[in-house]
Amino acid sequence: MAPSNPLLVPGLLPARAPTLLSTALSHLSPSSPAHAPLLEAHTLTAQLEPYAEKYSSSLIVPRGHGVEESEVRGVWEEVLRKTEETDWVGLKERGETRYQLGAVMCSGAYEAVVLQTFAAMMRAEKVLEIGVFTGTATLALALVPCVKQVIALDIEPYLSTFNEPFWTRAGVSHKIDFRVAPALETLDKLKNEGYEGFDLVFIDADKEGYREYVRKVVEEGLLKEDGVILADNTMYKGLAWAPPAPLPEDEFTVPADVLARRKFEADNTKGVHEFNEYVRNHPDLQVAMLPIRDGITVIRRRM
Numbered sequence: 001m002a003p004s005n006p007l008l009v010p011g012l013l014p015a016r017a018p019t020l021l022s023t024a025l026s027h028l029s030p031s032s033p034a035h036a037p038l039l040e041a042h043t044l045t046a047q048l049e050p051y052a053e054k055y056s057s058s059l060i061v062p063r064g065h066g067v068e069e070s071e072v073r074g075v076w077e078e079v080l081r082k083t084e085e086t087d088w089v090g091l092k093e094r095g096e097t098r099y100q101l102g103a104v105m106c107s108g109a110y111e112a113v114v115l116q117t118f119a120a121m122m123r124a125e126k127v128l129e130i131g132v133f134t135g136t137a138t139l140a141l142a143l144v145p146c147v148k149q150v151i152a153l154d155i156e157p158y159l160s161t162f163n164e165p166f167w168t169r170a171g172v173s174h175k176i177d178f179r180v181a182p183a184l185e186t187l188d189k190l191k192n193e194g195y196e197g198f199d200l201v202f203i204d205a206d207k208e209g210y211r212e213y214v215r216k217v218v219e220e221g222l223l224k225e226d227g228v229i230l231a232d233n234t235m236y237k238g239l240a241w242a243p244p245a246p247l248p249e250d251e252f253t254v255p256a257d258v259l260a261r262r263k264f265e266a267d268n269t270k271g272v273h274e275f276n277e278y279v280r281n282h283p284d285l286q287v288a289m290l291p292i293r294d295g296i297t298v299i300r301r302r303m
């Protein structure tokens with residue numbers, strides 16, 4: 001277990017407790033009475049998500065989809081691999097992307113099956129995704145047979161080049177309408193186009209925008225009466241209730257990248273926390289927060 005830089009908050013929520021426990025264990029002799037319970041806590045937290053993923057189906061590929069199941073699974077593995085292997089920092093430095101993207105943004109295989117299960121249970125036909133990145137959730141949702149259309153919004157033009165060949169090879173591109181612009185602008189366009197409400201909305205973009213995305217979707221006719229919104233990362237690393245250890249007082253001793261990341265995380269935590277307060281206290285909404293990955297909140301109109 002490699003000790004981590006204690007000033008950095010690792011990954012998303014599932015990675016945080018095991019990484020902190022690794023750091024604690026690296027300072028502890030195996031003969032210490034605290035070693036065994038900490039090691040057990042480490043294994044418990046590190047293996048929780050792999051266990052949930054192992055005992056959930058792998059990507060749901062319907063029978064009679066038109067493209068061979070093995071081909072769809074091959075595309076799926078390839079997009080996950082390419083997401084991991086792409087040099088996102090280099091792309092930004094070379095000006096090929098406008099925004100700094102990173103593999104950690106991908107919601108991954110386990111969450112994809114969770115989303116597919118929601119869509120299938122609800123018999124969702126029209127789906128809106130706000131924040132697409134490498135389009136794995138988009139692809140997974142479009143594979144669900146009842147889903148007729150996924151309108152997918154992202155601000156980063158580079159993602160069209162990255163995503164569309166995968167969607168075509170998986171046989172779902174005819175279901176996906178990918179629109180590149182700031183999401184609030186596209187939501188206004190959809191409203192002006194007289195777009196009917198969506199059955200399912202998946203919000204997974206900039207955290208500071210979440211509150212306004214929900215407000216617009218709910219109040220401006222973009223959610224069907226019995227539609228459902230799923231908002232991702234609503235437990236954002238657990239930072240709302242378990243802030244990281246404070247930085248040293250002398251900020252000149254703290255590397256600039258650590259300071260920048262702390263600021264980014266503080267802004268995201270604020271955005272997510274304000275969003276959580278907003279939806280929980282909204283008189284017309286009912287919410288259930290689920291501890292899936294980094295937290296998924298299910299939002300419906302009040303019955």
Ligand SMILES: C[S@@+](CC[C@H](N)C(=O)[O-])C[C@H]1O[C@@H](n2cnc3c(N)ncnc32)[C@H](O)[C@@H]1O
Pocket residue numbers: 099101105106107108130131132133134135136137138153154155156181182183184204205206209
């Ligand atoms: C966490 S990733 C999305 C992950 C994706 N939903 C998945 O399941 O793998 C967030 C995405 O939101 C996009 N984004 C950030 N700000 C945005 C905005 N204002 N409008 C639209 N997209 C935005 C980013 O470009 C990025 O691709």
